[in-house]
Amino acid sequence: MARTLFDKLLAAHEVRRFEDGTALVLVDRVMLHERTGSLALQALAERDRPLAAPAQVFAVMDHIVSTAPGRGDASSVPNSAAFVRAMRDAARDAGIRLFDIDDPDQGISHLVAAEQGIALPGLTMVCPDSHTCTLGALGMLAWGLGTSDCEHVLATETLRVRVPKTMQVWCSGRLPEGVTAKDLVLTLIGRYGAGGGAGYHLEYAGPAVQALGMAGRFTLCNMAVEFSAFSGAVGVDATTIDYLRDRDLAPAVTPVQERQWLDWASDAHAAFDRRIEIDCNALSPMVTWGTSPAQVLPLGAPVPDNADSRALHYMGLERGKPVADLPIDAAYIGSCTNARLDDLRAAAEIVRGRRVPGGITALVVPGSTRVRRAAEAEGLHEIFEAAGFEWRESGCGLCFYAGGEGFAPGSRVISTTNRNFQGRQGPGVRTHLASPQTVAASAVSGRIRGALGLAEAA
Amino acid sequence: MEPFIRHEGIAAPLPIDNVDTDAIIPSREMSRVSRRGLGRALFANWRYLAPYDPTPDPDFVLNQPPFDAATLLVAGSNFGCGSSREHAVWSLADFGIRVIIAPSFGAIFESNCWGNGILPLRLRADVVAQLLTATAKGLFAVDLEACTLAAPGLETLHLEVPARRRSDLMAGADAIDQTLAEHAAIATARARRNSLIPWAVPKIGDTP
Ligand code: SF4
Numbered sequence: 001m002a003r004t005l006f007d008k009l010l011a012a013h014e015v016r017r018f019e020d021g022t023a024l025v026l027v028d029r030v031m032l033h034e035r036t037g038s039l040a041l042q043a044l045a046e047r048d049r050p051l052a053a054p055a056q057v058f059a060v061m062d063h064i065v066s067t068a069p070g071r072g073d074a075s076s077v078p079n080s081a082a083f084v085r086a087m088r089d090a091a092r093d094a095g096i097r098l099f100d101i102d103d104p105d106q107g108i109s110h111l112v113a114a115e116q117g118i119a120l121p122g123l124t125m126v127c128p129d130s131h132t133c134t135l136g137a138l139g140m141l142a143w144g145l146g147t148s149d150c151e152h153v154l155a156t157e158t159l160r161v162r163v164p165k166t167m168q169v170w171c172s173g174r175l176p177e178g179v180t181a182k183d184l185v186l187t188l189i190g191r192y193g194a195g196g197g198a199g200y201h202l203e204y205a206g207p208a209v210q211a212l213g214m215a216g217r218f219t220l221c222n223m224a225v226e227f228s229a230f231s232g233a234v235g236v237d238a239t240t241i242d243y244l245r246d247r248d249l250a251p252a253v254t255p256v257q258e259r260q261w262l263d264w265a266s267d268a269h270a271a272f273d274r275r276i277e278i279d280c281n282a283l284s285p286m287v288t289w290g291t292s293p294a295q296v297l298p299l300g301a302p303v304p305d306n307a308d309s310r311a312l313h314y315m316g317l318e319r320g321k322p323v324a325d326l327p328i329d330a331a332y333i334g335s336c337t338n339a340r341l342d343d344l345r346a347a348a349e350i351v352r353g354r355r356v357p358g359g360i361t362a363l364v365v366p367g368s369t370r371v372r373r374a375a376e377a378e379g380l381h382e383i384f385e386a387a388g389f390e391w392r393e394s395g396c397g398l399c400f401y402a403g404g405e406g407f408a409p410g411s412r413v414i415s416t417t418n419r420n421f422q423g424r425q426g427p428g429v430r431t432h433l434a435s436p437q438t439v440a441a442s443a444v445s446g447r448i449r450g451a452l453g454l455a456e457a458a
Numbered sequence: 459m460e461p462f463i464r465h466e467g468i469a470a471p472l473p474i475d476n477v478d479t480d481a482i483i484p485s486r487e488m489s490r491v492s493r494r495g496l497g498r499a500l501f502a503n504w505r506y507l508a509p510y511d512p513t514p515d516p517d518f519v520l521n522q523p524p525f526d527a528a529t530l531l532v533a534g535s536n537f538g539c540g541s542s543r544e545h546a547v548w549s550l551a552d553f554g555i556r557v558i559i560a561p562s563f564g565a566i567f568e569s570n571c572w573g574n575g576i577l578p579l580r581l582r583a584d585v586v587a588q589l590l591t592a593t594a595k596g597l598f599a600v601d602l603e604a605c606t607l608a609a610p611g612l613e614t615l616h617l618e619v620p621a622r623r624r625s626d627l628m629a630g631a632d633a634i635d636q637t638l639a640e641h642a643a644i645a646t647a648r649a650r651r652n653s654l655i656p657w658a659v660p661k662i663g664d665t666p
Contacts, residue, residue: 012654015640015647020620024637026647028658036544039493049634055660078489122655130542130566146544146570147493148633156637158644162565162620194476195536198562228539230565251657292476310474400541403486421480421540427509 002267005235006166006201009141009264013124015158024160027153029118029125031109032059032096036128038086040150041094051094052157058118059091060099060109063129064402067365067392071101076404105248107368107394110134110336114218115370117247121236121264126153131336131418133224136233137217139240139264141201143231164230165273167200168266171208173281178451180346181216182338182416182435184208185223186286188278190296197229200274203266204234208280214243215342222337223418226293235265285450288420288433289323290315295420299438299450300324314422315430316412323432324448329411330361331443332425333389335399338416338436339367344375347440348383350451354444356388361407362443363390365397387444401426414442459575461630465556466599467529469609470519471590477533478540479567483549484509485541496545497552520553530598532589533560538567547574557600559607561586572623573633577602579617588612602628 003011015024032040037059044051051057061084066075074081084101091098099106105116109127113119113135121139126132130144145159153159169188175181189196204220212220217234224232234240241261245253288296289303290311297303302320303312312319317326333339333347344366356362364384366372372394375381381391398406399417406426407413413431416439417424420431432448441451486509487499498512505520507513514521520528531550537560538546547570550558556576561583563571571578577600581589589609592598596610602624605617626633637644651658 012651013647015643018622020622022620022622024640024643026644026651028651028655035488053659078486118660120657123658128542128544130540144542144566146542146547146566146573148544148573149569152573152634152637155634156644157648158637158640160622160633160637161569164565194539195562198536198565225540228536228562228564249660257657294476400480400485403489419478419480419540421478423484423503423509424480427484427503 002270004166004266004270004272005139005203005233005264006141007270009122009124010163012122021163022160023163024158025124026158027126028056028123029113030057030150030153031113031118031125031127031132032057032087032150033063033109033127033129034061034065034083034087035063036147036150038083038090040128040147040154041090043151044155045093049155051154054095057094057096057154058099058113059087059096060112061087061101061106062108063396064404065101065395067395067397069393071393073101077402078404080404104369104373107370108336108396110222111340111368111371114138115247115368117244117250120244120250121240121261126150126159130225131222133229133231134218134222134336136221136224136231137214139233139236139261141231141233144225164199164201167197167202167229167274167276168272169202169204170275170277171204171206171280172277173208173279174211175208175280175283178437179283179285180435180437181212181219183283183286184278184280185220186288186293186296186433187283189223189227189293190286192227192276194226194292194294195228197224197227200229202227202229202232203272204232205266209234210237213342214239215340218340219337223293226418236261237265285435285438287323287438287448289317291420291422293418293420293433297323326412326448327446328360328414328442328448330363330407330413331356331439332363332398332413332415332417333436333439334363334365334367334397335417336367337418339365339371341371341374343416343436344371344380347436348380350437350440350454351387351389351444352383354387356443357446360443360446362388363392363398365392366394369394389443398425400424401429414439414448459630459632462556462575462577462627463603464599464601465529466597467556468524468527469530469532469589469593469598470525470528471593472519472531472533473590475534476536476539479538479543479546479564480540482538482546483543488543488545493545493548495552496549497554500549500553529554530557530559531555532586532593533558535561535583537563539564542566544570544574547571547576551576559586559589572627575627575630577627579607585615
């Protein structure tokens with residue numbers, strides 16, 4: 001019988017199915033980070049519970065590390081050095097591979113896992129971070145969990161999960177020039193709501209997805225959790241296989257391996273519990289106006305008449321007026337959503353030869369040290385710096401506010417990140433989510449603006 | 459984990475959809491390498507007048523008697539969406555919350571609730587709407603053994619609770635111990651997976 005990618009992933013990992021709709025599944029990879037990793041490892045050590053599969057466990061420093069050039073263990077986040085050192089000690093005691101601050105392969109966990117070949121087609125993987133779903137773009141089942149569930153996986157190599165239903169998001173047509181995966185996924189969430197994917201595993205498919213490179217696919221899957229889906233995925237195809245070549249921890253791409261990996265896609269005519277379609281030909285650049293990713297508009301459209309007052313008040317906006325052209329205080333290019341090499345290239349293309357107006361903070365925080373090195377090899381850092389951007393070390397940076405460095409209260413920030421929640425980037429900070437292109441164009445305009453508007457204005 | 463069999467208490471209404479875990483506990487409040495003492499930080503952005511200023515905002519429901527002593531929460535849909543931080547559940551538990559009623563929950567948050575002795579009850583939106591009005595009228599009582607919820611002025615509701623989650627919560631069972639007892643089934647599944655997915659275990663020596 002024709003099976004979906006999710007059916008295959010579940011069948012290959014199911015230990016036991018319970019009558020209440022949950023299943024115990026094998027977990028092939030665990031990624032820890034310094035915010036909660038030591039907590040989980042120490043809790044196990046205190047109870048003399050060994051790791052069930054230490055060779056399958058990895059750790060990174062990403063959440064609260066400094067992104068300032070020449071960084072050490074401490075950042076401006078209170079107690080950061082204690083978290084960093086606790087993670088380092090716990091990783092050493094547990095004998096797991098850690099990508100430490102000064103490691104040439106350090107970065108945001110979801111980028112590191114893909115770049116290293118820790119994440120691979122057909123696998124299950126967890127990390128105590130909700131955007132672990134990003135890695136579904138490699139044809140695997142990856143999801144975020146809490147610290148206790150993470151301890152459970154570390155101790156047992158398994159986790160009990162509520163089995164989701166399956167949803168196919170069929171992306172027909174082609175994304176127009178200048179419209180990105182970010183605009184596509186924001187459109188999806190805007191159309192069906194922040195809870196639109198609740199109870200489902202999403203699979204993105206169709207010609208517009210096939211045409212995307214891996215960076216765009218990671219962006220789509222990254223935001224599956226903003227749609228409240230259990231996770232998101234894209235089936236393996238030639239683009240995926242190309243990406244998997246020469247990954248340190250991945251097997252070599254032999255013809256046999258290639259064939260085995262290509263199996264991790266939905267069969268033709270596989271039945272999904274739900275199927276929705278988005279006509280990509282009709283899409284345009286999007287920007288959020290509110291405090292949920294679902295509160296989103298095509299650039300230039302006015303804030304809706306039925307806009308939620310609480311969100312409007314927080315964001316300092318009025319109904320019926322567009323978000324486009326609002327003056328900004330800062331522009332942020334970073335995060336596990338949009339800080340891969342392709343994202344930085346697209347942004348650099350727009351800022352090349354332009355200047356960020358005085359008084360506006362503009363930052364680039366590459367998603368991983370690998371991305372940073374590759375970008376520097378192409379000279380992208382020089383383009384950004386010449387335009388007045390700060391070029392930082394990699395990490396989660398200012399994607400979320402952890403009590404250290406942040407944007408000023410009340411400031412308006414256009415950001416390539418994934419969450420515009422109240423206070424997400426600092427108390428009172430007003431975050432507008434958009435693509436790297438839109439953020440770059442806004443940075444050099446000093447106002448929220450699309451790359452297209454920029455060309456006309458120039 | 460503290461067993462949960464019956465619970466009676468004040469239910470606070472929080473009729474907002476998509477309350478995210480950043481709202482339940484802002485990241486800046488997670489600065490200790492510990493899971494205890496987080497109740498003070500619960501809903502910090504809404505509960506206090508300014509960040510780091512402990513002056514309560516009188517407009518926020520958990521600052522208004524009797525709801526400042528609430529042990530149940532009646533919430534909007536998709537409650538606990540967003541970040542996977544278990545600190546959200548730890549802060550709710552530390553505040554004293556034992557039951558959360560909502561039309562739907564963020565999936566990671568819901569799982570975190572079960573693991574920390576909080577009962578997440580998914581009920582139909584129209585039922586939740588009735589319960590919201592009932593919060594002002596008196597105590598709510600949950601009986602997990604009988605699978606019932608009694609709220610003032612309403613007929614006793616029958617609860618559908620996942621069977622295994624329910625028995626674990628009633629026993630206060632340790633999920634890790636329970637799963638470790640399944641070692642034979644796990645070994646079988648592992649062998650099957652390894653033959654199907656030979657790359658599931660990184661080769662020794664692969665790690666630089
Ligand atoms: S970049 Fe932001 S969303 Fe991504 S893992 Fe880091 S904090 Fe989370």
